[in-house]
Amino acid sequence: MEPHMMGKHDQSQRGDEAASATAAQIHAANVAPGDTGACPPRPEGSVYMGHFSAPPLEVVRVAAIGLGQFRGLPQMKLLAHIPHCEVVAVCDTFADATKELADYLEQATGKRPVEYHTDPAAYVRMLDEQRPDAVFVNTPWETHAQTAIEVMEHGAHALVEVPLATTLADLWRVVDAAERTQKHCMMLENVNYGREELLFLNMVRQGLIGELLHGEAAYLHDLRQQMLSAERGCGSWRTYHYAARNGNLYPTHGLGPVAQYMSIGRGEDTFDRLVSFGSPALGRAAYAKRHFPADHPWNQLEFRCADINTSLIRTKAGRTLLVQWDETTPSPYDRRNLIRGTEGTLAGYPLRVAGEKLSPAPDAAASTAHTEGWREWLQGEEAERELYARYEHPLYKRLGQAAQEHAGRKAMDFILLWRIIECLHRGDPLDQNVYEGALWSAVAPLSEKSVHEGGMPQDFPDFTRGDWKTTPPLPIVP
Numbered sequence: 001m002e003p004h005m006m007g008k009h010d011q012s013q014r015g016d017e018a019a020s021a022t023a024a025q026i027h028a029a030n031v032a033p034g035d036t037g038a039c040p041p042r043p044e045g046s047v048y049m050g051h052f053s054a055p056p057l058e059v060v061r062v063a064a065i066g067l068g069q070f071r072g073l074p075q076m077k078l079l080a081h082i083p084h085c086e087v088v089a090v091c092d093t094f095a096d097a098t099k100e101l102a103d104y105l106e107q108a109t110g111k112r113p114v115e116y117h118t119d120p121a122a123y124v125r126m127l128d129e130q131r132p133d134a135v136f137v138n139t140p141w142e143t144h145a146q147t148a149i150e151v152m153e154h155g156a157h158a159l160v161e162v163p164l165a166t167t168l169a170d171l172w173r174v175v176d177a178a179e180r181t182q183k184h185c186m187m188l189e190n191v192n193y194g195r196e197e198l199l200f201l202n203m204v205r206q207g208l209i210g211e212l213l214h215g216e217a218a219y220l221h222d223l224r225q226q227m228l229s230a231e232r233g234c235g236s237w238r239t240y241h242y243a244a245r246n247g248n249l250y251p252t253h254g255l256g257p258v259a260q261y262m263s264i265g266r267g268e269d270t271f272d273r274l275v276s277f278g279s280p281a282l283g284r285a286a287y288a289k290r291h292f293p294a295d296h297p298w299n300q301l302e303f304r305c306a307d308i309n310t311s312l313i314r315t316k317a318g319r320t321l322l323v324q325w326d327e328t329t330p331s332p333y334d335r336r337n338l339i340r341g342t343e344g345t346l347a348g349y350p351l352r353v354a355g356e357k358l359s360p361a362p363d364a365a366a367s368t369a370h371t372e373g374w375r376e377w378l379q380g381e382e383a384e385r386e387l388y389a390r391y392e393h394p395l396y397k398r399l400g401q402a403a404q405e406h407a408g409r410k411a412m413d414f415i416l417l418w419r420i421i422e423c424l425h426r427g428d429p430l431d432q433n434v435y436e437g438a439l440w441s442a443v444a445p446l447s448e449k450s451v452h453e454g455g456m457p458q459d460f461p462d463f464t465r466g467d468w469k470t471t472p473p474l475p476i477v478p
Helices: 023-030 072-081 095-109 122-130 141-153 168-181 195-205 224-228 235-244 252-261 283-291 381-391 394-426 434-441 443-452
Strands: 060-065 085-091 114-116 134-137 157-160 185-187 212-220 271-278 309-315 320-326 338-341 344-347 352-355
Touching: 023 235, 060 072, 060 122, 060 394, 072 085, 072 095, 072 134, 072 394, 085 095, 085 122, 095 114, 114 122, 122 141, 134 141, 141 157, 141 168, 141 235, 168 185, 168 434, 168 443, 185 434, 195 252, 195 338, 195 344, 195 381, 195 394, 212 252, 224 235, 224 283, 235 283, 252 320, 252 338, 252 434, 271 443, 309 443, 434 443
Parallel strands: 060 085, 060 134, 085 114, 134 157, 157 185, 212 320
Antiparallel strands: 212 338, 271 309, 309 320, 338 344, 344 352
16 A cells, blocks of 8 residues: 555445445454464365465356445456456446446446445345455454355355454354355455565565565554545444554554565464553544534544554464554655565565575765675665666566556556456466465454554464465566
8 A cells, every 4th residue: 555545444434324334333343353363174075275266267257245435446447447347337325426437438448337235235146146266354353254155155256355353262163164165255455565565575586685584564554534534435433443442553554565575474484472551542632622513423433442552463483574554654755665584684674685695786986885795785776776787576577567557556456356367267386375364354353352452462363274385485476
């Protein structure tokens, strides 16, 4: 996600009454995540989906549930420019949203999707009547799990916005549904397709920073203005989560790429334990007091969630990851994006590198490079151009120009969507499996439990039931 963009946050235009749970309901669902280390046996007839390939589809028939102005609508519009894809149906509780998308797709492709918008459950009728191959779920967080499960049970692949679910119980339900139905369930972590993130992945896979030791990930993005969408839009449902929960509510944008660098859950390593602490919760209440009348619903809420959450993860191999989250304080946008190894470090915001195996700059005498490589930080426009010239990920080389033309600052979204359709068309495994979505999303409920217990360590569930050791690392996709 690019700086100063809402991006994934207005995931549905559903109204408060139609789609949003109350703060009390969300709190009741999240305060008791249960035995965090539990690993129930795989139900009979279910199969491990770590490297699952579905039969190829000549044309991927796509549907969408939830058409928010900042996520669902622009996302589905991009699909008009991706081959082997047809949007056959769209659903939202607001008719103007479905009409806007249907009008656009009809003009762009000559085919108009069927619109569903009469009630919040219209998507079930859409699944029954249209039988799409794949469905994008762009609804409020608390509805992701159940909607994804229904999608898979109707015979479609589920493509779910961040997070995959908000509780450990729901994450297990999603994993079990994917294994039972043998359908893809991919969390749409778009940041993994950012240019810098792809660059780092390629460099790490080439062994340029040695054995990996430590990563840092963050999502620091002042989103208080979303509260102004109190009647329709993201603020109408997301605000209740700040009142109901206390932890890292949105960990995966920074965490997903770093987890891929480390091949977490894919043969080499996986998450082991987490500890988490939160700052005082002050900013949301102050913002509500400044911008809303005293009798407004936002001024009747008690905002429990810390303005800043800091969590530390230890992996099975003993590596460490620092994960921070802050959507409340006025601060520069930052995802941190740092990976450190025995022979170098790659860091973002701004892009900087140091390493003993990295090729020296062309004019070593004029740089800080030693003859055996870049030992000191290299940063700035010239160094950045040199890095991309030498280590650009082949996927970005192939799709970057088209992504910029069609999506601009949302280029990562275009590449994400292209890869999904490409994999379904070819019958290849998707780049992110259901277990990765569950593991990355589990940081939220585990951080909530740790904060509630004064920072006590929490064990990660093994959603793969031990099979992560057999899953190959994500390849460098050409």
